[in-house]
Amino acid sequence: MSAVSLTNIVKQFGTFTAVHRMSLDIAQGSFVTLLGPSGCGKTTTLRMIAGLLDATEGEIAINGKRMNDVPIHKRNLGLVFQNYALFPHKTVAENIAFGLNYRNVSKEETQRKVADALELVQLPDLGARYPKELSGGQQQRIALARAIVIEPDVLLLDEPLSALDANLREDMRVELKRIQQRIGVTTVFVTHDQTEALAMSDQIIVMSKGRVEQVGSPEEVYNSPASEFVAQFLGASNILSGTSLGIQGDELGLQIIDFPRLVIPRSRAPQITGVGPAKLVIRAEKLHLVPKTAPADDRLAVAATVENVDYQGQSARYFLRVGNHALQAINMIEDHPFETGAQVSLRFRAKDCSALPGGTSHDAQ
Numbered sequence: 001m002s003a004v005s006l007t008n009i010v011k012q013f014g015t016f017t018a019v020h021r022m023s024l025d026i027a028q029g030s031f032v033t034l035l036g037p038s039g040c041g042k043t044t045t046l047r048m049i050a051g052l053l054d055a056t057e058g059e060i061a062i063n064g065k066r067m068n069d070v071p072i073h074k075r076n077l078g079l080v081f082q083n084y085a086l087f088p089h090k091t092v093a094e095n096i097a098f099g100l101n102y103r104n105v106s107k108e109e110t111q112r113k114v115a116d117a118l119e120l121v122q123l124p125d126l127g128a129r130y131p132k133e134l135s136g137g138q139q140q141r142i143a144l145a146r147a148i149v150i151e152p153d154v155l156l157l158d159e160p161l162s163a164l165d166a167n168l169r170e171d172m173r174v175e176l177k178r179i180q181q182r183i184g185v186t187t188v189f190v191t192h193d194q195t196e197a198l199a200m201s202d203q204i205i206v207m208s209k210g211r212v213e214q215v216g217s218p219e220e221v222y223n224s225p226a227s228e229f230v231a232q233f234l235g236a237s238n239i240l241s242g243t244s245l246g247i248q249g250d251e252l253g254l255q256i257i258d259f260p261r262l263v264i265p266r267s268r269a270p271q272i273t274g275v276g277p278a279k280l281v282i283r284a285e286k287l288h289l290v291p292k293t294a295p296a297d298d299r300l301a302v303a304a305t306v307e308n309v310d311y312q313g314q315s316a317r318y319f320l321r322v323g324n325h326a327l328q329a330i331n332m333i334e335d336h337p338f339e340t341g342a343q344v345s346l347r348f349r350a351k352d353c354s355a356l357p358g359g360t361s362h363d364a365q
Contacts, residue, residue, distance in 0.1 A: 003029070003063060003153065006023055006024040009055050009060065011044050012056045018210050022041075022210075026154075027202075030202040033189045033200065033201040034189070040207040049067075051071060078148055080147050081160070088131050091128055092130070093114050097113075100149060103150065121144055140160060140163075155185045159190055204221050223268070224267070236328050240256050242256035242259075244274065246275045251265065252269045254355060264355060284317070287328075288329070289338055304327070305342070305344075307319045307321050309340055
């Protein structure tokens with residue numbers, strides 16, 4: 001049985017449809033991320049699961065029970081919001097105990113559960129402090145402790161790391177995943193941050209304009225995007241228009257102007273069924289620059305010109321020109337980056353490419 005099931009969910013605000021017929025099953029104990037840009041419907045979906053918003057159409061079920069008409073306080077959900085929503089006039093221990101006070105838990109049991117929750121988030125000695133005395137990372141942990149102390153059926157997290165600085169965000173996403181795995185709670189996480197989604201999730205739901213673009217593991221959505229939107233939103237992709245030459249066994253042939261003929265795994269182009277217009281998709285980090293005079297190797301090679309360089313410390317993003325194609329490559333820097341105007345050999349492997357049905361070219365700019 002799924003922990004959360006959404007069936008043909010629609011959410012309208014007046015004439016605006018924020019979520020379009022969304023159906024989704026979230027497995028027990030999994031960490032699932034709703035990923036997409038601002039306005040894609042991910043937070044609206046989370047708030048419908050929580051009971052903070054009513055669905056216009058469709059059915060929401062938690063552990064097999066219909067929840068459409070069940071108020072939020074009867075859904076046994078843990079929630080952590082972007083601003084943490086801690087009570088400033090209550091101590092840390094009182095904040096964590098807040099949900100237990102409405103569940104007929106004895107004073108002694110409440111104290112034990114609060115102590116256990118503080119231990120779990122590695123802040124065992126802060127129970128007597130007030131939120132204003134805590135750092136942002138500590139406040140985030142207390143908000144998490146308050147959400148999990150009630151032993152929720154589902155933990156809902158709405159961009160909980162977005163208020164933290166970059167280094168602390170990285171530490172907290174590791175910590176958050178550790179806690180989720182330890183207690184085994186089904187978790188629905190909302191973010192617009194691709195790195196967070198890829199690092200933390202068992203399953204990613206990529207959303208755009210209120211619709212689900214793709215559902216899959218981090219590896220699936222990254223390496224085999226189901227749409228041009230997914231390819232562009234997760235990381236830096238090069239998307240080049242060309243022609244499918246047809247399928248032979250487990251392989252698909254592709255022809256792109258200014259490139260050698262490509263043969264990619266059929267599994268990397270599941271939507272292409274035969275000959276016709278197609279788009280080649282290759283991630284920027286899968287394109288490797290070497291000097292023009294470098295000897296041939298087992299990779300495909302095309303001549304390219306470096307038009308611009310975005311130096312990033314250990315790596316560089318190169319903006320390249322191959323014929324009429326504008327491309328991006330992200331490479332680690334071993335000695336020093338290639339300079340603007342350099343003539344280079346661009347190397348890649350066909351197995352690192354994927355393909356989508358044809359249409360207009362969207363070469364990286």
